[in-house]
Amino acid sequence: MRPPRKELYPSMIELAETTPEQSAELERRARARMLAGAALMASGVERLNSATPDEDLTAMKEAAERTREGVVQFESGVATLQALANDTAPRDIALAWFRTNMGLLPPADARNPHGFIGLTAFHYFTMLVLAVVTATLIWMNFSKMRRAQTLVARLTGGAQSAVTPAAPVVSLAQPAQVPPNATDTPSKPNSWTGLLRVARIFEETSNVRTLRLVDLTGNELPFRHLPGQFVTFTVKPIDQTIRRSYTIASSPTRRDYCEVTIKREEKGTVSSFLHHVHEGDTLQVTGPSGIFTFIGEGANSIVLISGGVGITPMMSVLRFLTDRSWAGDIFFVHGCKSDQDVIYQQELEYLQRRYPNLHLTIAANEVASAGWTHSRGSITQELLAQAVPHIQTRRIHLCGPPGMMAAMKSTLAEMGVPADQIKSEVFIGRERPVGAADGASGLSPAAPTAVPAETAAPPGVAVATFARSKRTALMPPNKTVLEAAEDIGVNIEYSCRVGVCGLCKVKLLSGAVTMDVQEGLSAQDKEDSIILACQAKSAADVSVDA
Ligand SMILES: Cc1cc2nc3c(=O)[nH]c(=O)nc-3n(C[C@H](O)[C@H](O)[C@H](O)COP(=O)(O)OP(=O)(O)OC[C@H]3O[C@@H](n4cnc5c(N)ncnc54)[C@H](O)[C@@H]3O)c2cc1C
Numbered sequence: 001m002r003p004p005r006k007e008l009y010p011s012m013i014e015l016a017e018t019t020p021e022q023s024a025e026l027e028r029r030a031r032a033r034m035l036a037g038a039a040l041m042a043s044g045v046e047r048l049n050s051a052t053p054d055e056d057l058t059a060m061k062e063a064a065e066r067t068r069e070g071v072v073q074f075e076s077g078v079a080t081l082q083a084l085a086n087d088t089a090p091r092d093i094a095l096a097w098f099r100t101n102m103g104l105l106p107p108a109d110a111r112n113p114h115g116f117i118g119l120t121a122f123h124y125f126t127m128l129v130l131a132v133v134t135a136t137l138i139w140m141n142f143s144k145m146r147r148a149q150t151l152v153a154r155l156t157g158g159a160q161s162a163v164t165p166a167a168p169v170v171s172l173a174q175p176a177q178v179p180p181n182a183t184d185t186p187s188k189p190n191s192w193t194g195l196l197r198v199a200r201i202f203e204e205t206s207n208v209r210t211l212r213l214v215d216l217t218g219n220e221l222p223f224r225h226l227p228g229q230f231v232t233f234t235v236k237p238i239d240q241t242i243r244r245s246y247t248i249a250s251s252p253t254r255r256d257y258c259e260v261t262i263k264r265e266e267k268g269t270v271s272s273f274l275h276h277v278h279e280g281d282t283l284q285v286t287g288p289s290g291i292f293t294f295i296g297e298g299a300n301s302i303v304l305i306s307g308g309v310g311i312t313p314m315m316s317v318l319r320f321l322t323d324r325s326w327a328g329d330i331f332f333v334h335g336c337k338s339d340q341d342v343i344y345q346q347e348l349e350y351l352q353r354r355y356p357n358l359h360l361t362i363a364a365n366e367v368a369s370a371g372w373t374h375s376r377g378s379i380t381q382e383l384l385a386q387a388v389p390h391i392q393t394r395r396i397h398l399c400g401p402p403g404m405m406a407a408m409k410s411t412l413a414e415m416g417v418p419a420d421q422i423k424s425e426v427f428i429g430r431e432r433p434v435g436a437a438d439g440a441s442g443l444s445p446a447a448p449t450a451v452p453a454e455t456a457a458p459p460g461v462a463v464a465t466f467a468r469s470k471r472t473a474l475m476p477p478n479k480t481v482l483e484a485a486e487d488i489g490v491n492i493e494y495s496c497r498v499g500v501c502g503l504c505k506v507k508l509l510s511g512a513v514t515m516d517v518q519e520g521l522s523a524q525d526k527e528d529s530i531i532l533a534c535q536a537k538s539a540a541d542v543s544v545d546a
Pocket of ligand 1: 230265267270312
């Protein structure tokens with residue numbers, strides 16, 4: 001157990017007796033310590049809850065550490081209050097505390113222990129906290145095992161189930177057997193959900209701002225991300241819950257905060273909402289997610305091409321690589337509407353001065369300022385050839401508005417860049433068509449489309465079985481698994497709905513699906529029969545783990 005923070009006890013050692021003012025001050029500090037300790041314990045347990053299902057051992061260790069630190073702080077506050085109530089001299093309070101922490105027996109108490117077998121109230125309190133944490137962990141483990149058992153039993157036909165597919169299913173590789181990782185959750189990396197506080201707001205341009213988000217208790221961020229990943233905000237701007245994804249523009253090397261940079265879209269629901277939050281507000285965050293990442297491995301140079309707010313993943317990569325003193329060449333090519341719209345301009349220029357391996361090119365279509373030293377116009381083939389020598393041999397990351405991305409891809413193809421050297425991410429998201437039910441938003445599901453498994457589906461209409469929820473829904477050929485789930489109120493997380501963000505990954509248990517876009521899936525996901533619910537359609541019955 002760690003000793004308490006230094007300020008309280010060392011100062012008490014010097015006080016043989018207390019005046020009423022000193023007692024009041026000691027009491028105030030003890031209560032502050034108890035409050036801080038309780039907050040630490042709460043955040044530790046919360047962190048433990050989110051880390052345990054993913055078996056994230058590092059996070060679990062940190063959570064246990066945080067809880068322990070909270071107990072120590074709380075305990076020290078209680079000890080002080082108790083001693084003040086007993087009129088004990090401050091020096092004796094401090095000495096007693098040090099003895100306890102160093103495992104020394106207090107001379108008087110060793111002979112005359114108080115309480116049952118010599119335990120004090122502090123011991124009881126610590127034991128209570130540890131018992132609650134242990135019970136929570138055991139309960140979580142048991143419920144996980146129970147879910148696994150139920151699923152395995154259902155898949156092997158060993159348990160009665162209401163979820164028998166109405167018609168023979170088109171089989172995966174292993175039809176009526178237990179899939180090798182039937183109980184694995186899809187590889188949603190480290191998906192943490194909780195509240196973060198807006199600590200600082202930086203206005204970048206007239207319609208772009210950066211929110212710096214921090215842990216509520218002032219500790220390190222409760223998750224770890226890779227450069228290029230994004231988080232998803234769940235907000236309720238009016239009376240409907242909405243989710244939108246925003247790339248973490250800061251570097252993972254900064255453990256105390258993450259920053260998102262948001263462009264306010266004309267009539268954009270969530271971006272406008274986020275342009276009205278204030279420092280001190282809290283936001284519900286899920287993440288991190290995404291595979292549009294680069295950590296300096298697998299290539300000895302990198303070309304980062306962005307347009308507009310598509311600069312955010314590039315900035316995270318750049319900040320990470322420069323923080324880590326990566327030795328490879330970084331070609332940073334950014335295009336924007338006007339010289340007034342360049343996000344992070346000063347920081348980019350500063351980094352260019354400090355890192356000779358950073359080659360910066362900024363192109364603005366409209367230039368108003370006389371002091372503009374960068375390029376004018378769009379990112380053309382000529383500009384690229386000049387900015388990035390031997391571009392055909394380099395790994396390229398591309399992000400920007402859809403039009404710019406399409407133009408860039410054909411320019412790069414003309415320049416002889418193989419398509420598999422280009423990684424890209426689109427920022428567009430899509431909401432469900434107006435009038436459609438939205439299970440995730442908490443609106444009432446359109447019940448009539450839910451069918452009992454025994455009911456035969458009309459010809460040409462497949463049945464989607466949501467195995468974990470024990471529900472089935474009709475799924476006409478033009479309907480996705482996500483939409484079918486929403487029809488009956490089965491909750492599958494989602495954000496972009498265009499196959500990019502990967503939040504709606506689910507495991508396909510039986511059947512086969514087609515997906516127009518699969519950008520959100522890794523090679524491993526595909527091997528593990530993970531599908532994107534927002535893209536998956538099928539002409540035949542399917543069963544998924546949701
Ligand atoms: C993986 C990923 C990462 C992303 N990262 C970022 C990022 O770092 N920074 C960033 O700014 N964005 C980012 N986005 C985009 C972001 O998620 C949102 O899509 C964007 O902010 C728009 O959301 P919104 O709710 O404000 O707009 P929505 O309400 O969804 O509107 C979308 C578009 O439709 C238009 N529109 C809406 N209502 C109307 C109407 N009545 N009439 C006419 N037009 C209308 C809006 O102008 C807007 O352009 C990312 C998206 C993804 C998928």
